[in-house]
Amino acid sequence: MNPEVRALFPGAGGRVYLDTSARGLMPDPVREAIEAHVRVRQYEGGDKEKLWSIVEATRKGFAKLINADPDEVAITKNVSEGLNLFGASLPWQAGDNVVVCPELEHPNNIYLWYNLAKLHGIEVRTVGADAGALSVEAMSAAMDERTRLVTLPTISFAPGFISDTAGVVAAARRVGALTLVDAAQSIGAIDTDVRALGVDALAVAAQKCMMADYGSGFLYIRREVADGLVPIHVARYGIDLDGAHETAFSEGELKYKSGALRFDLGNYNYLGMAGAGAAIKLLNDWGMVAVESHLRGLAARLADGFLELGLPVAGGAPGPHLAHIVSVGKSGGGRHYSADDPAMNSLRGFLTTEGVHHSIRSGVLRFSVGVFNDDRDVGRALEVAGRWVASSVPLGEPR
Numbered sequence: 001m002n003p004e005v006r007a008l009f010p011g012a013g014g015r016v017y018l019d020t021s022a023r024g025l026m027p028d029p030v031r032e033a034i035e036a037h038v039r040v041r042q043y044e045g046g047d048k049e050k051l052w053s054i055v056e057a058t059r060k061g062f063a064k065l066i067n068a069d070p071d072e073v074a075i076t077k078n079v080s081e082g083l084n085l086f087g088a089s090l091p092w093q094a095g096d097n098v099v100v101c102p103e104l105e106h107p108n109n110i111y112l113w114y115n116l117a118k119l120h121g122i123e124v125r126t127v128g129a130d131a132g133a134l135s136v137e138a139m140s141a142a143m144d145e146r147t148r149l150v151t152l153p154t155i156s157f158a159p160g161f162i163s164d165t166a167g168v169v170a171a172a173r174r175v176g177a178l179t180l181v182d183a184a185q186s187i188g189a190i191d192t193d194v195r196a197l198g199v200d201a202l203a204v205a206a207q208k209c210m211m212a213d214y215g216s217g218f219l220y221i222r223r224e225v226a227d228g229l230v231p232i233h234v235a236r237y238g239i240d241l242d243g244a245h246e247t248a249f250s251e252g253e254l255k256y257k258s259g260a261l262r263f264d265l266g267n268y269n270y271l272g273m274a275g276a277g278a279a280i281k282l283l284n285d286w287g288m289v290a291v292e293s294h295l296r297g298l299a300a301r302l303a304d305g306f307l308e309l310g311l312p313v314a315g316g317a318p319g320p321h322l323a324h325i326v327s328v329g330k331s332g333g334g335r336h337y338s339a340d341d342p343a344m345n346s347l348r349g350f351l352t353t354e355g356v357h358h359s360i361r362s363g364v365l366r367f368s369v370g371v372f373n374d375d376r377d378v379g380r381a382l383e384v385a386g387r388w389v390a391s392s393v394p395l396g397e398p399r
């Protein structure tokens, strides 16, 4: 990306921020859109038609970003709300099953399935990962004619590899199952075309690579699927009353709005939508092909550099698995504050002291790049890691 992009992010200077997978930095246009909304609320109260127009512009922008139609997008507040709305609205029957790989999932895409098992007597079929990667073979082997849904992360939160989503979708289709993806880590990082991927539903929130704030999310549902669903929760915005006032109520059969719009509930997080709209506009203007290529290039250089220093990069040399997340250490633990390996904890402490901001997830040091990062950030992170390697006990020896 050109230097003007970095200039939009006042938080990008003065330290090395490699933690977009936890939460991204917010660019100036997002702050300005949020401030403009607050000003309107403070001084004018706000006009409902105008507030709705912000939401609809944001919905349209998001639909464009993933190559969907606006009425295939419901407005949510986070990933788990999207996953729950879709998951709980499927016509489950006792004995149906859902296939999931818990090792690669955020807990927000695990708990709900056990909850639905309790409510409907469904079976949660868990599948192991293959050295940190989602295994299409293992997922496929777990599916049968009672599989109603297969769920997966498009990019895992740790170690952060890109899943073969299209491969899983093809396998799910063979048994007549639907697919639901947790795209928390991929939207805003890699170019996503829901039609090409063939997923039935996708949930995301705006605070990571989408560069906006918490409390604003989106649920995509393919129209043919959404039109056949009875939403688990419903409110006025999900009901089609031919443009009648928002407080109108009409007795009789429920007429849901078309597609995913039936999943909209009551009033929106207008402030969040104002910010998300500004962020999505930037992503659409830059183009996701350019954004993805920038992020993958930086991540590959970071991974190569760590490998040259002898550090254990998850997944090894950069390849098709690598998006914007580079993990160092042995994956698989449940820890988010420290790694199993004392050497990794020592490296983490050193990097943190030197201003290289990153996370620990599932026992690995997780570095994730954003659009504002450039080669100086990668160079600085490698220089600090290199000093740690040079000054520390050789890797693998007791500390």
Ligand SMILES: Cc1ncc(COP(=O)(O)O)c(C=O)c1O
Pocket (backbone or CB within 6 Å): 077, 078, 079, 080, 081, 105, 106, 108, 109, 153, 155, 156, 157, 182, 184, 185, 205
């Ligand atoms: C893969 C993944 N799913 C879900 C979440 C969070 O879910 P929610 O937006 O519901 O808090 C995160 C990170 O916070 C994540 O990395």
